[in-house]
Amino acid sequence: xxxxxxxxxxxxxxxxxxxxxxxxxxxxxxxxxxxxxxxxxxxxxxxxxxxxxxxxxxxxxxxxxxxxxxxxxxxxxxxxxxxxxxxxxxxxxxxxxxxxxxxxxxxxxxxxxxxxxxxxxxxxxxxxxxxxxxxxxxxxxxxxxxxxxxxxxxxxxxxxxxxxxxxxxxxxxxxxxxxxxxxxxxxxxxxxxxxxxxxxxxxxxxxxxxxxxxxxxxxxxxxxxxxxxxxxxxxxxxxxxxxxxxxxxxxxxxxxxxxxxxxxxxxxxxxxxxxxxxxxxxxxxxxxxxxxxxxxxxxxxxxxxxxxxxxxxxxxxxxxxxxxxxxxxxxxxxxxxxxxxxxxxxxxxxxxxxxxxxxxxxxxxxxxxxxxxxxxxxxxxxxxxxxxxxxxxxxxxxxxx
Amino acid sequence: xxxxxxxxxxxxxxxxxxxxxxxxxxxxxxxxxxxxxxxxxxxxxxxxxxxxxxxxxxxxxxxxxxxxxxxxxxxxxxxxxxxxxxxxxxxxxxxxxxxxxxxxxxxxxxxxxxxxxxxxxxxxxxxxxxxxxxxxxxxxxxxxxxxxxxxxxxxxxxxxxxxxxxxxxxxxxxxxxxxxxxxxxxxxxxxxxxxxxxxxxxxxxxxxxxxxxxxxxxxxxxxxxxxxxxxxxxxxxxxxxxxxxxxxxxxxxxxxxxxxxxxxxxxxxxxxxxxxxxxxxxxxxxxxxxxxxxxxxxxxxxxxxxxxxxxxxxxxxxxxxxxxxxxxxxxxxxxxxxxxxxxxxxxxxxxxxxxxxxxxxxxxxxxxxxxxxxxxxxxxxxxxxxxxxxxxxxxxxxxxx
Numbered sequence: 015x016x017x018x019x020x021x022x023x024x025x026x027x028x029x030x031x032x033x034x035x036x037x038x039x040x041x042x043x044x045x046x047x048x049x050x051x052x053x054x055x056x057x058x059x060x061x062x063x064x065x066x067x068x069x070x071x072x073x074x075x076x077x078x079x080x081x082x083x084x085x086x087x088x089x090x091x092x093x094x095x096x097x098x099x100x101x102x103x104x105x106x107x108x109x110x111x112x113x114x115x116x117x118x119x120x121x122x123x124x125x126x127x128x129x130x131x132x133x134x135x136x137x138x139x140x141x142x143x144x145x146x147x148x149x150x151x152x153x154x155x156x157x158x159x160x161x162x163x164x165x166x167x168x169x170x171x172x173x174x175x176x177x178x179x180x181x182x183x184x185x186x187x188x189x190x191x192x193x194x195x196x197x198x199x200x201x202x203x204x205x206x207x208x209x210x211x212x213x214x215x216x217x218x219x220x221x222x223x224x225x226x227x228x229x230x231x232x233x234x235x236x237x238x239x240x241x242x243x244x245x246x247x248x249x250x251x252x253x254x255x256x257x258x259x260x261x262x263x264x265x266x267x268x269x270x271x272x273x274x275x276x277x278x279x280x281x282x283x284x285x286x287x288x289x290x291x292x293x294x295x296x297x298x299x300x301x302x303x304x305x306x307x308x309x310x311x312x313x314x315x316x317x318x319x320x321x322x323x324x325x326x327x328x329x330x331x332x333x334x335x336x337x338x339x340x341x342x343x344x345x346x347x348x349x350x351x352x353x354x355x356x357x358x359x360x361x362x363x364x365x366x367x368x369x370x371x372x373x374x375x376x377x378x379x380x381x382x383x384x385x386x387x388x389x390x391x392x393x394x395x396x397x398x399x400x401x402x403x404x405x406x407x408x409x410x411x412x413x414x415x
Numbered sequence: 416x417x418x419x420x421x422x423x424x425x426x427x428x429x430x431x432x433x434x435x436x437x438x439x440x441x442x443x444x445x446x447x448x449x450x451x452x453x454x455x456x457x458x459x460x461x462x463x464x465x466x467x468x469x470x471x472x473x474x475x476x477x478x479x480x481x482x483x484x485x486x487x488x489x490x491x492x493x494x495x496x497x498x499x500x501x502x503x504x505x506x507x508x509x510x511x512x513x514x515x516x517x518x519x520x521x522x523x524x525x526x527x528x529x530x531x532x533x534x535x536x537x538x539x540x541x542x543x544x545x546x547x548x549x550x551x552x553x554x555x556x557x558x559x560x561x562x563x564x565x566x567x568x569x570x571x572x573x574x575x576x577x578x579x580x581x582x583x584x585x586x587x588x589x590x591x592x593x594x595x596x597x598x599x600x601x602x603x604x605x606x607x608x609x610x611x612x613x614x615x616x617x618x619x620x621x622x623x624x625x626x627x628x629x630x631x632x633x634x635x636x637x638x639x640x641x642x643x644x645x646x647x648x649x650x651x652x653x654x655x656x657x658x659x660x661x662x663x664x665x666x667x668x669x670x671x672x673x674x675x676x677x678x679x680x681x682x683x684x685x686x687x688x689x690x691x692x693x694x695x696x697x698x699x700x701x702x703x704x705x706x707x708x709x710x711x712x713x714x715x716x717x718x719x720x721x722x723x724x725x726x727x728x729x730x731x732x733x734x735x736x737x738x739x740x741x742x743x744x745x746x747x748x749x750x751x752x753x754x755x756x757x758x759x760x761x762x763x764x765x766x767x768x769x770x771x772x773x774x775x776x777x778x779x780x781x782x783x784x785x786x787x788x789x790x791x792x793x794x795x796x797x798x799x800x801x802x803x804x805x806x807x808x809x810x811x812x813x814x815x816x
Contacts (some may be wrong), residue, residue: 043622050592057787059607091598091639093610109714111610152785159787168626169816172619172716173790175603180618198510202576206460209494209512217581218573221444225569238492242633310506313510313574345771370746384553385577386458386560415570 015285017325020357021296026159029332031308032254034125034183039174042166044227045184045336051160053177056150060111063243065145068125068133069094069116075140085157088113104372105116106397112146121146153177163335188333190228190326191250192219194235194259194311195243195270201235214319214385215259215311226327227257227334228363243273251277251299251306254333257326258295260313270310271295279308286325287399289358290317290382294325307333316382320361320394323413335379343396343411349375352404360412374412391415416686418585418676419725420758422697422776425683427751429699430733433655435584440575443567444584445628447736452561453772454578456550461512466546469504469526469534470495470517476541483534489514504534513547520546554578587726589734591629591727593620594649595636595747596644596671597714602636615786616712616719617662617778623720628735629656644674651708652678657735658727659696661714671711672696672794680709687726688800690759691718695726706736717783721762721795724814744812750776753805760813764792775813792816 016024034048043384069088074080084105088094094113103120104113112119124137151311153159159173166174166184174182199213200206213235223230231253236246247270248378250256258270274281279299286294294309309326311318331341354360364374369392376395379387396411397404404410416424435449463506463688464470470489475481477630483504495514499505503591504521505514513520525538554560560574567575567585575583600614601607614636632654648671651657659671672682680700687695696711710727712719732742750768755761765775770793777796797812798805805811 040618040621043626046576053787058612060609065809089598089701091600109597109612151781153787164790167816168619168622169720169786169789169792171622172615172720173786175615175618176613176716176786178603178606179615196510196687199492202579202581205456205579208461209492211459211510212577212579214573214576217441217576218569220441221569221572225444315577318571319570368542380552385570385574386454386554389561389565389574391570415568 015287015292016243016283017287021283021286021294021325022328025296025329026332027328028305028407030305032185032188032333033337035186036181036183037184039078039166039171039188042055042182043168043171043186045166045186047162047164047170047182048185049183049184050158050162051174051177052158052178054151055177057153057157057176058147058149059150059151060123061104061121062147063108063110063112063145064143064147065121066108067106067119067121067145068135069098069106069112069119070103070135070140071098071100071116072118072140072142072144074101075118075120075135075137077319078138079136080134082135082186082381084131084133086113097289103135117142117146165191185335187233188228188330189253190223190255190257191233192216192257192329193232193233193250195236195238195245196260197238199235199260210309214315215313218315218319219257219259219311221258222322222327223330226330228330233315238269240269240273243269244276247273247277251279251308253306255326255329256306256308257322258308258310259318260311260354274308286319287325287358289356289360291316291324291361292358293317294321296325301334314382315385316388319388323394323415324361329333344393344414345371345409346372346393346395346412348373348404348406348408349373350406352376353402354404355401356397357399359399360397361394362397363388364393364395365390366410374410390404416683416693417486422687422695423729426626426697426730426738429706430730432736433449433586433589433734437582437584438580438587439780440567440569440572440583443583443585444569444572444597446567447586447706448514448561448567448571449586450584451563452575452578452580452583453557453559454554455556456579457556458554458577459548459550459552462550463548464507464509464511464513464520464546465548466520466522467509468507468520468546470499470500470513470520471504471536472501472517472543473541473543473545474517475502476519476521476536476538479539480537481531481535483536483812485534487514487531492554502666504536506536518543518547522546522799529800531610534608549597579595580665586736589629589656589731590632590654591624591656591658591731592632592634592654593617593624593660594634594647597636597661600636615716616714619716619720620658620660620712620723623723623728624657624658624731627731629731634760639670641670644670645677648674650676652680652709654707656721656727656730657707657709657711659711660719661712663708663715671707675709688759689721689725690757691715692722692725692762693759694718695722715783717789718785720789724795724816725762745773745794745815746810747773747794747796749805749809749811750774750806751807753777754803755805756802757798758800760800761798762795763798764789764814765794765796766791767793775811
């Protein structure tokens with residue numbers, strides 16, 4: 015039995031960032047950019063009108079008033095064909111290119127048409143550059159706009175689009191296969207007969223994987239039969255991570271360890287000093303340079319939930335290139351005194367007393383089988399091993415759910 | 416021109432929670448549960464072993480030591496067939512039902528087989544109930560385990576599965592259509608010719624919608640041609656929200672307002688005292704009891720981003736049944752002094768100085784066309800209208816990106 019921090023260290027040693035791949039930017043939200051992205055052209059590609067109005071020669075408005083001849087109309091998507099000379103103006107739309115000769119834009123609200131051909135303008139402070147966004151002022155061609163290592167958000171998808179990229183090289187989402195094992199498991203939609211229980215961990219793990227930034231693949235339930243286990247585990251080993259739910263306790267029908275050994279999955283640790291979740295198993299297979307991490311989670315639903323949040327989420331994060339800082343547990347403040355008893359570090363459900371202030375109160379909880387009571391939990395407090403009385407206001411590490 | 420808070424009030428008046436629908440629990444993460452979910456059976460459905468070991472009569476171990484006859488072996492998924500009497504024991508696996516007669520489980524580590532038929536146990540404190548999880552102690556049949564109004568997470572998917580529900584009634588994700596308008600727009604993968612720009616807002620909005628909990632539907636680009644606009648807007652009005660990007664300024668080719676009017680979309684507000692993002696348009700169409708909210712966002716990428724985060728995200732949240740508290744802007748602390756000048760409330764990009772402490776520093780920023788500089792932003796600070804000098808340590812409202 016090892017400590018949580020030793021388990022973290024072993025996971026960190028074996029969970030390597032996935033090789034980058036080219037994929038759609040829109041499918042890459044939260045992924046790490048794996049290339050420097052440069053602008054392929056100036057943005058804006060021309061001096062651009064920032065207002066609807068008239069492109070003018072600023073000097074014509076030195077006195078704040080002028081009547082100018084309208085020489086053309088430049089709509090967005092069209093280009094100017096004429097040069098604006100002194101006492102001339104061009105009607106221009108937001109976003110359109112500034113015509114040659116003009117050096118300022120006067121907003122439409124300060125202008126009044128005079129007949130069909132002229133416009134009267136009353137505007138002070140019209141200096142060269144007014145309401146014009148100069149070419150390349152947002153992005154200059156060839157300049158890196160997004161550096162490798164940047165995590166992509168909606169905003170970055172917009173920037174990528176601006177420089178012509180709908181495909182981009184990123185660290186992909188880890189593919190995580192889930193296999194529930196055990197003769198006692200029936201499908202969620204079935205009514206369990208005597209001695210049977212529903213496979214609730216399978217769907218919960220699929221949802222947890224997606225929330226953790228992985229791509230889940232559900233392999234359903236494997237009975238405690240060697241051929242079935244072998245086939246499904248072999249399929250799961252094609253993923254980046256295989257999560258086995260149940261089947262790693264000391265039961266006589268626990269074929270899983272022997273099937274894993276057969277498939278060349280090497281055990282890295284088994285059992286962590288932790289409550290709930292002690293029986294967790296971690297291993298690895300590397301074949302032809304491709305590595306699959308394997309987690310065996312306890313069958314108890316709360317233990318499964320805790321082990322996922324503590325260990326599997328960490329592995330998914332490492333494969334996706336998350337930093338130490340992103341993997342770190344949150345720190346919260348206890349809203350009320352709490353007595354923790356136990357010789358193992360304990361994950362204990364709590365609710366936000368005040369989420370903004372990050373104060374949390376432990377829940378009343380009957381222990382690791384009490385999944386229903388967990389529905390009230392916003393987070394899991396991490397109490398160290400040993401009996402201790404905590405005061406309100408003390409800082410405690412926590413996993414947010 | 417109205418204030419931000421007036422705009423919020425109008426959005427709040429018109430954005431009603433969507434009608435609930437039955438859908439897969441696994442597709443309902445972050446959705447609001449729209450029914451009380453009760454347990455359909457006791458959980459566990461029988462008194463259950465919490466440990467691998469032997470089911471015994473506690474009284475046999477009053478002295479802490481006993482040699483007992485093994486009468487059967489109960490594996491997970493099987494049911495006991497015999498009654499355990501005094502001086503007898505049944506080998507039992509974690510999760511298996513406790514046989515009649517037995518009232519405690521002794522963990523395997525405290526036992527030693529004696530020949531094929533007997534087991535020697537040395538264990539103190541074996542009282543009735545030891546290592547047994549009583550029937551219904553997690554969930555009793557008929558009891559509500561998840562109340563209507565609960566927001567679903569992975570944990571709740573597990574609880575739903577435990578009570579046999581893979582389908583559930585929820586407030587669905589709002590469907591949000593995106594239509595970019597304007598003759599100047601070319602597809603992301605094209606190189607824009609003179610006077611043209613790439614449609615960067617379209618992909619950015621699609622990513623923003625997904626991040627805000629909506630289901631995006633991209634309608635691509637519509638040219639400034641009445642027939643094309645009419646067809647695409649009609650299609651967009653089948654969604655819960657239609658977001659139009661560009662096309663609502665005072666340009667002569669701005670057909671959008673007239674097409675919207677034709678399609679019976681009623682304007683609710685146009686222009687908000689805000690920088691950037693002033694030209695935002697909001698309207699609504701109700702036909703046959705089905706309502707579609709319509710937002711017209713400015714074409715400028717940063718204005719578009721800001722208007723989405725401020726207004727469209729709010730509407731998506733309201734349709735999805737989010738609470739006032741969930742819609743509220745965050746509050747952060749200024750890490751350094753800042754001078755804000757301007758007669759409109761301003762959204763200004765900032766980065767985390769310390770995310771855990773929620774201190775933020777404004778970025779160097781050239782204004783609303785400077786999308787690339789926004790890549791460094793973690794949040795947008797909301798400065799009120801008017802010139803003011805802010806001190807380090809002052810609290811400021813913020814939108815997290």
